[in-house]
Amino acid sequence: MGILLTTMSLTKEPQDEYYDINELRKIYGSGDATLWPKPQIDSVVIKDYVEIGSLPKPEFPEDNTFNKAKAKLGKTLFFDARLSVSKQIACASCHEPQLGWGDGKRSSHGHNRTLGNRNAQTILNIAYAKSLFWDGRSPSVEAQVLFPLQAPNEMNTHSAIAVQHIKEIKGYYPMFKEAFGNDSITVDRIQKAIATYERTVVSTSSKFDRFISGKNNRYTDQEVLGLHLFRTKAKCVNCHYSPYFSDQKFHNLGLTYYGRKYEDLGLYNVTNKKEDVGKFRTPTLREVANTGPWMHNGLFPSLAGIVNIYNAGMPNEKRKPEMVNDSLFPVKSTLIHKLELNKEEKAALVAFMKTLSTTASRRSITNVKMPM
Ligand code: HEC
Numbered sequence: 212m213g214i215l216l217t218t219m220s221l222t223k224e225p226q227d228e229y230y231d232i233n234e235l236r237k238i239y240g241s242g243d244a245t246l247w248p249k250p251q252i253d254s255v256v257i258k259d260y261v262e263i264g265s266l267p268k269p270e271f272p273e274d275n276t277f278n279k280a281k282a283k284l285g286k287t288l289f290f291d292a293r294l295s296v297s298k299q300i301a302c303a304s305c306h307e308p309q310l311g312w313g314d315g316k317r318s319s320h321g322h323n324r325t326l327g328n329r330n331a332q333t334i335l336n337i338a339y340a341k342s343l344f345w346d347g348r349s350p351s352v353e354a355q356v357l358f359p360l361q362a363p364n365e366m367n368t369h370s371a372i373a374v375q376h377i378k379e380i381k382g383y384y385p386m387f388k389e390a391f392g393n394d395s396i397t398v399d400r401i402q403k404a405i406a407t408y409e410r411t412v413v414s415t416s417s418k419f420d421r422f423i424s425g426k427n428n429r430y431t432d433q434e435v436l437g438l439h440l441f442r443t444k445a446k447c448v449n450c451h452y453s454p455y456f457s458d459q460k461f462h463n464l465g466l467t468y469y470g471r472k473y474e475d476l477g478l479y480n481v482t483n484k485k486e487d488v489g490k491f492r493t494p495t496l497r498e499v500a501n502t503g504p505w506m507h508n509g510l511f512p513s514l515a516g517i518v519n520i521y522n523a524g525m526p527n528e529k530r531k532p533e534m535v536n537d538s539l540f541p542v543k544s545t546l547i548h549k550l551e552l553n554k555e556e557k558a559a560l561v562a563f564m565k566t567l568s569t570t571a572s573r574r575s576i577t578n579v580k581m582p583m
């Protein structure tokens with residue numbers, strides 16, 4: 212592989228200089244992102260573009276600052292099935308550390324009653340998310356906690372029952388006291404504690420982070436090529452940009468399955484605006500190798516398959532005859548283009564995406580002691 216790629220020249224800008232892999236390795240692995248070639252992004256993206264890179268330390272909001280006792284309480288609650296009516300489903304049942312903090316299934320029952328079942332997202336790195344869920348319907352990590360507690364398919368409980376269950380457990384009182392100053396157990400505190408814990412669930416340094424920090428021998432030639440293509444010819448950074456690898460915006464990739472069994476109108480379900488039909492939040496690609504199957508519906512079992520459909524410019528949804536005048540007919544994002552990547556290039560993109568994942572995130576967590 213390496214030999215083949217070393218001789219391959221790549222365009223930096225369509226017309227100007229040429230790069231070879233050794234030169235790209237030097238530049239991308241220099242530790243100085245200002246030396247990188249310009250990203251190939253559409254003009255509408257330029258004003259908001261933030262370069263990909265390493266994540267800063269997560270921030271905690273002023274109304275829910277970090278303390279160790281709160282994070283420990285939140286972790287305990289996250290793993291405690293007694294938060295549900297049946298006392299059998301914990302947050303961790305669908306967000307398992309060993310499964311990239313998702314559930315590894317095509318879809319879980321979903322946090323709501325909207326059409327179609329959704330794939331359980333990872334909770335890794337949600338400290339950086341500006342809105343939560345595939346359709347962004349929760350504005351904060353704190354608010355998000357209430358959704359599963361209230362969704363009939365999930366933990367099937369009203370928050371009041373959850374609070375009641377926790378209040379029945381003596382061992383929780385000292386933990387609330389240590390976290391919040393007194394031992395009152397409220398739904399607000401349960402939300403705050405779980406959110407605090409979730410913000411501590413962040414990726415450790417990935418191969419990508421080490422390579423761009425200046426350790427320029429960490430990448431194979433294929434991975435160097437993949438990184439370069441991701442930012443240039445493949446135009447992935449039209450949407451997957453910033454250290455979080457997401458623009459935190461919503462786009463329609465043509466996966467609405469309009470008028471079909473898997474139909475899911477995404478953001479439209481939240482806003483009722485027709486321009487939002489089929490839009491989903493750009494997911495982070497950090498840890499992506501650990502979080503399959505992919506996309507909001509979990510219908511995509513391989514990263515190579517995903518690169519193939521991006522390469523083809525994503526599906527054009529079929530307008531059935533009866534949809535001719537349908538004003539809700541989904542419109543695909545103009546930031547999606549046919550790419551004309553060859554076989555080596557497609558494989559390089561997959562190899563690059565894998566370098567955004569860490570093995571530490573798969574570690575199972577065994578040290579959660581349940582209070583009695
Ligand atoms: C039955 C499975 C299930 C359970 C139980 C569950 N979740 Fe989820 N979780 C999901 C699914 C499915 C989604 C995606 C839903 C969507 O976007 O509509 C999700 C999404 C999330 C997200 C959003 C991540 C992102 O990137 O936006 C967070 C955070 C989260 N869950 C935390 C929790 C917490 C905290 C609990 C416990 C209070 C919990 N979940 C319980 C299945 C589950």
Ligand code: HEC
Nearest residue numbers: 445447449450462466491492493494505506507521544546
């Ligand atoms: C127009 C914006 C846009 C562009 C350009 C784009 N993506 Fe995406 N990407 C998204 C959105 C939005 C989703 C979620 C779509 C859904 O579930 O319906 C997504 C999902 C994904 C997923 C699945 C992640 C998961 O957790 O399920 C992968 C992998 C991915 N993109 C890789 C890429 C690669 C590689 C490229 C470049 C070839 C690329 N994307 C270009 C917006 C974009």
